[in-house]
Every structure is written in structure tokens, then in C-alpha cells.
Amino acid sequence: xxxxxxxxxxxxxxxxxxxxxxxxxxxxxxxxxxxxxxxxxxxxxxxxxxxxxxxxxxxxxxxxxxx
Amino acid sequence: xxxxxxxxxxxxxxxxxxxxxxxxxxxxxxxxxxxxxxxxxxxxxxxxxxxxxxxxxxxxxxxxxxxxxxxxxxxxxxxxxxxxxxxxxxxxxxxxxxxxxxxxxxxxxxxxxxxxxxxxxxxxxxxxxxxxxxxxxxxxxxxxxxxxxxxxxxxxxxxxxxxxxxxxxxxxxxxxxxxxxxxxxxxxxxxxxxx
Numbered sequence: 001x002x003x004x005x006x007x008x009x010x011x012x013x014x015x016x017x018x019x020x021x022x023x024x025x026x027x028x029x030x031x032x033x034x035x036x037x038x039x040x041x042x043x044x045x046x047x048x049x050x051x052x053x054x055x056x057x058x059x060x061x062x063x064x065x066x067x
Numbered sequence: 068x069x070x071x072x073x074x075x076x077x078x079x080x081x082x083x084x085x086x087x088x089x090x091x092x093x094x095x096x097x098x099x100x101x102x103x104x105x106x107x108x109x110x111x112x113x114x115x116x117x118x119x120x121x122x123x124x125x126x127x128x129x130x131x132x133x134x135x136x137x138x139x140x141x142x143x144x145x146x147x148x149x150x151x152x153x154x155x156x157x158x159x160x161x162x163x164x165x166x167x168x169x170x171x172x173x174x175x176x177x178x179x180x181x182x183x184x185x186x187x188x189x190x191x192x193x194x195x196x197x198x199x200x201x202x203x204x205x206x207x208x209x210x211x212x213x214x215x216x217x218x219x220x221x222x223x224x225x226x227x228x229x230x231x232x233x234x235x236x237x238x239x240x241x242x243x244x245x246x247x248x249x250x251x252x253x254x255x256x257x258x259x260x261x262x
Binding site: 007040041057062063065 | 089090201
């Protein structure tokens with residue numbers, strides 16, 4: 001499947017993958033992150049049960065302290 | 068657009084500033100200077116001496132609430148900008164209440180936890196209001212690493228990687244640059260509808 005991840009086109013094996021699986025594949029291991037799928041927040045407790053499919057727009061952002 | 072038209076548009080706008088520290092105080096001052104009509108500012112904290120290396124306060128304001136003193140400083144710069152100053156800790160309940168009439172929100176917290184909370188609450192409750200967040204501004208130099216990125220209604224300014232620590236403090240030049248980048252994105256949104 002082809003998706004947009006953080007504004008860039010990405011291709012993954014298979015028709016659908018959970019948010020957790022994509023984070024594992026792309027090695028997003030940070031503690032403080034925000035996930036948005038098609039502009040909607042995905043909370044941590046739903047990473048396993050939320051599935052990403054062809055054409056989706058996924059944002060995974062590392063939050064950084066300071067200000 | 069003529070400069071007069073620009074000023075008329077900005078006068079009709081309201082911007083929320085979540086946090087009145089290094090990012091918030093400097094962004095709010097920039098927005099007041101250009102004549103944004105109303106600012107909704109909020110912070111629970113008081114000014115301390117260690118804040119003065121980057122935040123828009125004065126030595127004789129140490130010990131006073133930041134939201135209150137920022138409103139006073141803005142009134143001295145541009146009394147035509149109305150400031151709703153709230154001395155409070157922002158949370159899931161009061162964020163939608165305080166900011167629901169704003170055209171744009173500047174995320175200006177220090178901690179990553181608070182940044183996350185604000186972005187999530189705004190996205191869940193007021194998804195039509197753009198949020199402009201500051202992310203990564205520790206240390207000095209490296210001007211060329213500072214950038215802006217847009218993800219839908221979420222705009223991020225900063226280098227997106229430097230975390231504040233003992234060897235990379237948050238200090239005036241880089242924090243001010245990022246806060247003014249945020250104010251600059253706010254203007255693009257208010258005047259062009261996007262950044």
C-alpha cells in the first residue's frame with residue numbers, strides 16, 4: 001500500500017497495517033509522540049487497533065521540550 | 068493588499084497564546100506590534116530571574132504573574148491590542164473554553180507533555196482552528212536548521228530535534244527566532260488563509 005507519512009510518499013507491504021506496526025517498521029521509538037491519521041488524533045491505547053490503508057495520510061511526530 | 072487593508076484585517080483577528088514563557092511572550096509581543104486586535108494569553112507561572120535570558124519581561128517584574136505582566140508590557144507597546152490574560156494552568160477542560168473564539172493558537176509551552184496535550188485537545192475539540200507549535204530551539208547557531216512544516220491544521224516551527232539540556236540551554240536568540248517564526252506563520256494564516 002502507498003500512504004503519505006509525514007508529508008512524504010511511503011510504500012509498505014500488504015493492504016493494511018496497524019499504527020503500531022508502522023511505528024515498529026519505521027523505528028519510531030520515542031516516548032512523547034503525536035499520531036494523526038487523516039487529520040484525526042490516534043491515542044496511544046488505539047495504536048494496535050487503528051489500521052492504516054492505501055491512500056491514508058499519517059503523521060507521527062516526536063515532541064520536543066523547550067520554549 | 069495595501070498596508071491599510073492588512074492592518075484592518077489584523078485588527079479584526081484574535082490569536083490565542085498558550086504559555087507566556089520564551090515562545091509565548093515574544094510571539095505575543097510581535098503580534099501586538101503588528102496590530103492583532105485581540106490576544107488571549109494564559110500561563111500559571113510567575114517571572115523568575117532565570118527567565119530573563121529569553122522571555123519578554125523586566126527585572127522589576129520578577130515574582131509577578133507572567134500573564135499579568137505580559138498584558139502590561141503589551142499595553143505599553145500597543146494599547147490598541149486588547150489582551151485577555153488568564154492566570155491558570157491550561158488543561159483539557161479550559162483550553163476549548165478559553166480559545167474557542169480565536170482564529171489561530173500559538174502553542175508556546177516548555178514541556179513536551181503540555182505540547183502534546185494542547186495539540187491533541189485542539190485537534191479533538193476545535194479542529195478548525197490552526198495550531199502553530201514551536202519545536203526544537205535549544206542552544207545557539209545553526210540558523211539554517213530552523214524551518215516550518217505543515218501537517219493539515221498543525222504548523223511546526225523550529226529545528227524539530229534539539230532538546231533543552233545543560234549543554235544546550237534555551238536562550239534568547241534561538242528562542243526569539245522560533246517565536247517570531249510562529250508569529251510569522253500566524254500572519255500568513257490570518258492574511259492568506261494558510262502559511
